Amino acid sequence: MSRRIALLINPSSGRGQGMRIAAEAVPRLRDAGHEVEDLRGRDADEARDLVHDCVERGIDTVAVVGGDGMVHVAIQALAGSGTRLGLLPAGTGNDVARYLDVPRGDTAAAVDVVIGGRERTIDLARAGATYxxxxxxxxxxxxxxxxxxxxxxxxxxxxxxxxxxxxxxxxxxxxxxxxxxxxxxxxxxxxxxxxxxxxxxxxxxxxxxxxxxxxxxxxxxxxxxxxxxxxxxxxxxxxxxxxxxxxxxxxxxxxxxxxxxxxxxxxxxxxxxxxxxxxxxxxxxxxxxxxx
The missing domain is CATH 2.60.200.40 (Tumour Suppressor Smad4)
Structure with a gap:
């Protein structure tokens, strides 16, 4: 079944690794029958707004190409919504990738996690207004x-x-x-x-x-x-x-x-x-x- 996936890309993740991962991921996702959008915010505020727009439009999955910082931006908009978080690790810490058993350093395997669609619902923490x-x-x-x-x-x-x-x-x-x-x-x-x-x-x-x-x-x-x-x-x-x-x-x-x-x-x-x-x-x- 075709799903709509938005890639939220941090071009600076991993000293440009984010762009390389996105370039590899897009054709692989499309070959699997998914509709793919490319999202690039100039800063954290614009990136968050782009994710909010995805939620409002009913996009199935926002796949973050980046590290924990970019995930942090995305969850401000995804919290409590029906849109799923996918992850293509391109950061330095990548603790969220560890949590979700998403392979680090193997883009094809990470994309396969998104394609596979295995889902889990997890908690978030909220400090003031920030998740x-x-x-x-x-x-x-x-x-x-x-x-x-x-x-x-x-x-x-x-x-x-x-x-x-x-x-x-x-x-x-x-x-x-x-x-x-x-x-x-x-x-x-x-x-x-x-x-x-x-x-x-x-x-x-x-x-x-x-x-x-x-x-x-x-x-x-x-x-x-x-x-x-x-x-x-x-x-x-x-x-x-x-x-x-x-x-x-x-x-x-x-x-x-x-x-x-x-x-x-x-x-x-x-x-x-x-x-x-x-x-x-x-x-x-x-x-x-x-x-x-």
């Missing part, structure tokens, strides 16, 4: 992101590395007030993260165990760490074994308010805004195409 799919970072990692965004150079991963080193030199506990389903906690921590899914930042499994369709958020708190402890704990995040750290705490809630002075939160790798923020789960908010 996110992966993790909201509101601790040391958010502080590093904020510093990196203020730096003009160098470009790429090295800027993030330098920002991390700079923040390590001044590492200190952050004082938080958390409200977990109405129960208030006052505490000091190095990391506070709110997960709809289990990972962010290219496979850092900070909210290990989070499920996309359980109607709950996973809130992780890691008590104050020394510089040495933080550096030693970081590699464990890729395996999810940080859960054994004595300062690790995990809560499952429907709503959480996170407050801390001077902290700006990030979600899906995008700047969300300063704390305090209230995050709610939005159950069954998004239809997605999955590999299995």
């Amino acid at each position: 996110f799919l992966t993790v909201l970072a509101a601790g040391f990692d958010a502080v590093v992101n904020e510093r990196a965004n203020r730096m003009r150079r160098p470009r790429g991963q090295m800027r993030y590395n330098l920002a991390t080193l700079a923040e390590l030199r001044t590492l200190r506990p952050i004082d938080y007030v958390l409200e977990l389903d109405g129960e208030e906690q006052r505490l000091a921590a190095t990391v506070v993260a709110v997960g709809n899914g289990p990972s962010f930042g290219g496979g850092l499994r900070i909210t290990e165990g989070a499920e996309l369709d359980d109607g709950l958020l996973d809130v992780v708190v890691i008590e104050p760490l020394s510089r040495r402890e933080l550096v030693r704990t970081y590699p464990k995040l890729f395996r999810g074994t940080h859960v054994h750290h004595p300062g690790y705490h995990h809560h499952r809630v429907r709503s959480v308010t996170v407050a801390a002075a001077g902290i700006t939160a990030y979600a899906d790798g995008e700047r969300i805004g300063p704390l305090p923020l209230t995050v709610d789960v939005v159950p069954a908010a998004l239809r997605v195409l999955v590999g299995r």
Whole structure:
């Protein structure tokens, strides 16, 4: 059966990889009998408007050619609609692709997931008026992101590395007030993260165990760490074994308010805004195409 598919392309994803993937995907989708539209927004606002238009016109699937940031743009319009999210990974982190079992680095296999049409309905999280799919970072990692965004150079991963080193030199506990389903906690921590899914930042499994369709958020708190402890704990995040750290705490809630002075939160790798923020789960908010 023919379906209408819109490709939302981020031309800059993967240093131009997005354009190459789109060029390979379009004929493959058309050969499978699909009608394909090419969408390219000049910025995030225009890209979101293009997706809104797809929803209003009843397009079956918006397939994002990009990474988690471009998915973040798309879900602002797709949330609660009947239009499905497909994904052709072209970013650097690609945590959403990991969630959905979409092959990374194999365009033909990723296109086959879209063609196959295997569907799942998942939750989203909402911070204020902004939806996110992966993790909201509101601790040391958010502080590093904020510093990196203020730096003009160098470009790429090295800027993030330098920002991390700079923040390590001044590492200190952050004082938080958390409200977990109405129960208030006052505490000091190095990391506070709110997960709809289990990972962010290219496979850092900070909210290990989070499920996309359980109607709950996973809130992780890691008590104050020394510089040495933080550096030693970081590699464990890729395996999810940080859960054994004595300062690790995990809560499952429907709503959480996170407050801390001077902290700006990030979600899906995008700047969300300063704390305090209230995050709610939005159950069954998004239809997605999955590999299995």
